Amino acid sequence: AEFLREQPVGNRHLVLVTDGIDTASSSEYSEAVRRLMAAQTTLHVISYTEVGRKELKKPWWEKPKEVPGMAQSRADMATVGIDPTRPPGMRGGGINPPDVNSGVRIDPALRRRRKTIEREMKRGEDRLKTLTEETGGRILLPASVEEMVERSGDVAREIDAQYVVTYRPKRPLRNASASEYRKLHVGARRLGLSLRARRGY
Numbered sequence: 001a002e003f004l005r006e007q008p009v010g011n012r013h014l015v016l017v018t019d020g021i022d023t024a025s026s027s028e029y030s031e032a033v034r035r036l037m038a039a040q041t042t043l044h045v046i047s048y049t050e051v052g053r054k055e056l057k058k059p060w061w062e063k064p065k066e067v068p069g070m071a072q073s074r075a076d077m078a079t080v081g082i083d084p085t086r087p088p089g090m091r092g093g094g095i096n097p098p099d100v101n102s103g104v105r106i107d108p109a110l111r112r113r114r115k116t117i118e119r120e121m122k123r124g125e126d127r128l129k130t131l132t133e134e135t136g137g138r139i140l141l142p143a144s145v146e147e148m149v150e151r152s153g154d155v156a157r158e159i160d161a162q163y164v165v166t167y168r169p170k171r172p173l174r175n176a177s178a179s180e181y182r183k184l185h186v187g188a189r190r191l192g193l194s195l196r197a198r199r200g201y
Contacts, residue, residue, distance in 0.1 A: 001035035010164035012041040013137075015155055017148075020049040020124035021117070033131065037181075040201060042162075044155045045128045045139040048148055049121045056114045136198040165197070 004012045014036070022029060036043065125139070132139045140155070142148040165186060176182075186197035 001032075001039045001041070004036075004039045004041050009040060011162070012039060013044060013159050014041050015044045015046065015152075016128070017046045017048075018124075018128070019052055020047045020121045020128065022120070022124045022127065029127075036131075037135070040198075041135060042137045042159075042198070043128075043132050043135045044137040044159070045132050046148060046152055046155065047125060047128065047139055047141055048145070049125050050141050050143045051145060051148070052121060053118070054143075056118055134199050136196050138196060 004014065024032065125141075129139050138158075140151045142151050167184075169182070181200055183200040184198065186195065188195050
């Protein structure tokens with residue numbers, strides 16, 4: 001925010017590349033947003049949350065790779081010490097059914113961690129979407145790393161296609177408090193235009 005204050009008014013842009021997870025406390029986040037708004041900065045977000053979601057959808061269980069002798073080894077472990085009437089390697093019904101050792105390892109802690117990350121990503125994504133709309137920017141959610149690089153060019157073109165619009169307020173700014181927020185609506189008379197603008201100052 002301090003750096004952006006040194007830039008010309010009307011040409012202050014912040015491009016944020018993020019996973020969408022907010023690591024700041026609520027008070028830190030609120031202060032950062034306040035300073036960003038005070039600097040009259042347009043926020044553009046390239047979020048790779050969709051890429052992260054694909055990773056989180058991978059199985060949270062693991063099946064070890066088969067190696068020579070693994071099936072026999074599992075069978076021995078399943079029978080030795082449990083049923084002394086059967087020699088190592090012999091399998092059958094009773095307490096040692098054929099599928100006694102599937103070889104699948106389950107990790108409940110990893111599953112819980114993934115659920116927490118998914119919730120945090122959704123929360124962060126919603127926050128950033130609201131913030132970009134408020135400042136006149138937008139959030140992009142590419143589905144791959146390649147698309148993320150490609151869409152970054154779209155952000156650059158949008159910044160380059162910006163117009164500065166000024167107005168005279170009905171109530172003079174000298175009568176306003178330092179923290180007053182004034183809402184604005186910028187519309188276009190021409191049909192077919194896609195227009196984004198700050199919602200206020």
